Amino acid sequence: xxxxxxxxxxxxxxxxxxxxxxxxxxxxxxxxxxxxxxxxxxxxxxxxxxxxxxxxxxxxxxxxxxxxxxxxxxxxxxxxxxxxxxxxxxxxxxxxxxxxxxxxxxxxxxxxxxxxxxxxxxxxxxxxxxxxxxxxxxxxxxxxxxxxxxxxxxxxxxxxxxxxxxxxxxxxxxxxxxxxxxxxxxxxxxxxxxxxxxxxxxxxxxxxxxxxxxxxxxxxxxxxxxxxxxxxxxxxxxxxxxxxxxxxxxxxxxxxxxxxxxxxxxxxxxxxxxxxxxxxxxxxxxxxxxxxxxxxxxxxx
Amino acid sequence: xxxxxxxxxxxxxxxxxxxxxxxxxxxxxxxxxxxxxxxxxxxxxxxxxxxxxxxxxxxxxxxxxxxxxxxxxxxxxxxxxxxxxxxxxxxxxxxxxxxxxxxxxxxxxxxxxxxxxxxxxxxxxxxxxxxxxxxxxxxxxxxxxxxxxxxxxxxxxxxxxxxxxxxxxxxxxxxxxxxxxxxxxxxxxxxxxxxxxxxxxxxxxxxxxxxxxxxxxxxxxxxxx
Numbered sequence: 001x002x003x004x005x006x007x008x009x010x011x012x013x014x015x016x017x018x019x020x021x022x023x024x025x026x027x028x029x030x031x032x033x034x035x036x037x038x039x040x041x042x043x044x045x046x047x048x049x050x051x052x053x054x055x056x057x058x059x060x061x062x063x064x065x066x067x068x069x070x071x072x073x074x075x076x077x078x079x080x081x082x083x084x085x086x087x088x089x090x091x092x093x094x095x096x097x098x099x100x101x102x103x104x105x106x107x108x109x110x111x112x113x114x115x116x117x118x119x120x121x122x123x124x125x126x127x128x129x130x131x132x133x134x135x136x137x138x139x140x141x142x143x144x145x146x147x148x149x150x151x152x153x154x155x156x157x158x159x160x161x162x163x164x165x166x167x168x169x170x171x172x173x174x175x176x177x178x179x180x181x182x183x184x185x186x187x188x189x190x191x192x193x194x195x196x197x198x199x200x201x202x203x204x205x206x207x208x209x210x211x212x213x214x215x216x217x218x219x220x221x222x223x224x225x226x227x228x229x230x231x232x233x234x235x236x237x238x239x240x241x242x243x244x245x246x247x248x249x250x251x252x253x254x255x256x257x258x259x260x261x262x263x264x265x266x267x268x269x270x271x272x273x274x275x276x277x278x279x280x281x282x283x284x285x286x287x288x289x290x291x292x293x294x295x296x297x298x299x300x301x
Numbered sequence: 302x303x304x305x306x307x308x309x310x311x312x313x314x315x316x317x318x319x320x321x322x323x324x325x326x327x328x329x330x331x332x333x334x335x336x337x338x339x340x341x342x343x344x345x346x347x348x349x350x351x352x353x354x355x356x357x358x359x360x361x362x363x364x365x366x367x368x369x370x371x372x373x374x375x376x377x378x379x380x381x382x383x384x385x386x387x388x389x390x391x392x393x394x395x396x397x398x399x400x401x402x403x404x405x406x407x408x409x410x411x412x413x414x415x416x417x418x419x420x421x422x423x424x425x426x427x428x429x430x431x432x433x434x435x436x437x438x439x440x441x442x443x444x445x446x447x448x449x450x451x452x453x454x455x456x457x458x459x460x461x462x463x464x465x466x467x468x469x470x471x472x473x474x475x476x477x478x479x480x481x482x483x484x485x486x487x488x489x490x491x492x493x494x495x496x497x498x499x500x501x502x503x504x505x506x507x508x509x510x511x512x513x514x515x516x517x518x519x520x521x522x523x524x525x526x
Contacts, residue, residue, distance in 0.1 A: 195390050200379030201407045
C-alpha cells in the first residue's frame with residue numbers, strides 16, 4: 001500500500017486525471033443503472049395494477065354493479081375482477097392519506113365511487129373490455145391502463161437503448177484516456193523498465209505496480225462516486241417518496257427473485273456498490289493491461 | 302558455458318557487426334573482448350544477454366539457445382547475468398540500496414535476504430555506509446561501483462561489462478578491476494574494453510575482434526589489434 005501511495009504521489013497529475021476520468025464514467029454509469037432499474041421497477045408496478053378500472057356513479061346500486069361483474073366474467077376474456085365498494089375505497093383513501101388529517105376530514109364514503117378492477121387474460125382483450133364497459137349504464141369513468149403501460153414500456157426501451165449506446169461510448173472514451181495516461185507513466189519510467197527487462201524481470205513483474213495503482217484508483221473512484229451518489233439520494237429521498245406516494249415499493253423481476261429497487265434496501269445498496277467497484281477496478285485494470293502490453297514485450301532485432 | 306558457433310549478425314541497413322564468429326567460454330573464465338570501435342564487442346555482449354538475435358549461427362548460454370522465441374527462457378537467462386553498462390544506467394530517483402536491490406526484487410527474495418545480500422556486495426565494492434546515498438551524491442567511480450554491485454548481487458553467474466572503466470581515472474580503474482578479481486573464481490566475467498594497461502597486466506584470456514571477425518583468441522594474452 002505504501003508503495004502504491006508513493007507512486008501515486010510521484011505522478012500527481014496523471015493520478016488525478018485517471019481518478020477524474022474514472023469518477024465521471026462511474027458516476028454516469030451508476031446514474032444510468034439506477035435510472036434503468038427504477039424505470040423497470042415502475043413499469044413492473046404499473047403492469048401489476050388493474051388493467052381496466054370502471055368507476056360507477058353514486059346512484060348505481062351494488063346489485064347493478066355485481067350484474068356487470070357477472071356479465072364480464074361470462075365473456076371468457078377476464079382473468080379476475082375485484083369489486084371495490086364505497087367503504088373499501090374510503091378505507092384505501094384513509095390509508096393513503098393517513099398523514100394528512102385535513103384531507104381525511106374533507107372526504108366521506110359517499111363521495112368516493114364504487115369500482116370494479118379488471119385483469120384481462122390477454123392484453124389484446126383490453127380494448128374490447130374497455131368498449132364494453134363504456135356502454136354500461138351507471139358508469140362514471142373507465143380507466144384503461146394499456147396506454148400508460150405502452151408509454152412506459154416504450155420509454156424504458158428507449159432509455160435502455162440510449163443508455164447502452166452512451167455506456168459503450170463512455171467506456172471506450174475512458175479506456176482510451178486511461179491508456180493514454182498509462183502510456184505517459186510508462187514513458188516516464190522507460191529507463192527503469194528497460195533496465196528491469198535487461199535484468200530478467202518478467203512482463204508481469206514490471207506491470208504489477210501499474211496494475212496495483214490502477215486497481216487502487218478504480219476502487220477509490222468507485223467508493224467516492226458511491227458516497228456522493230448515496231448523499232444525493234439521501235437528500236432526494238423525501239421528494240421521490242412524495243412523488244411515489246401510494247407506491248410502497250418498486251422491484252425488478254430477476255427471474256426467480258424480485259429485487260427491491262425502491263426504497264433502497266441494504267441488499268440493493270450493497271449490490272450496487274459491489275458492481276460499481278468491480279466495474280471501476282475492472283476497467284482501470286483492462287486499460288492498464290493493454291497500455292503496458294505494447295511496452296513490455298521483449299523487443300529483439 | 303557460453304558458446305558461439307559461426308555467428309553472423311547483420312543489421313537491417315546491411316552493416317555486418319559480426320561475421321562467422323565461433324568461440325566458447327567456460328564457466329568462471331575471465332575474458333577480455335578487445336577491438337576498435339565498431340569491431341563487434343558490444344554486439345557479442347548483447348547476443349549473450351539475449352538482447353539481439355544472431356542473423357545466422359547459434360549462441361548457447363547456460364544451455365539456453367538465445368534464438369528461442371520464448372520470453373520466459375530469455376527472462377530466466379537474464380536473471381543469471383549481471384551487466385555493467387558503460388553509461389552505468391543507475392536510476393536517479395532511487396538510492397544506492399534500491400538500485401542494487403533491483404535485481405533481487407526481480408528474483409522475489411524476502412526483504413531480509415535482500416538487505417543481507419546488498420550489504421555484502423556493498424562491502425565487496427567498498428561502498429559500506431552509502432546505502433541511502435542518491436546517485437547525484439556520488440562520484441563517477443562510486444557510480445560505477447554501484448553498477449558493478451548491482452551486476453554481482455544475487456545468484457548471477459555471468460558478469461558482462463561494457464567498457465566499465467571508460468570514463469574513470471587510472472586509480473579508480475584499478476580499484477574497479479580489483480573488484481572483478483575478487484569474484485573471478487566463481488563467476489564468468491566478460492569485459493569489453495579499450496584499456497591496454499588493464500588487459501596487458503591481468504594476463505587473462507583475450508578475444509580480439511576486427512571488423513566483426515574474431516582474429517585472435519589468446520589464453521593469457523595482452524592487448525593486440
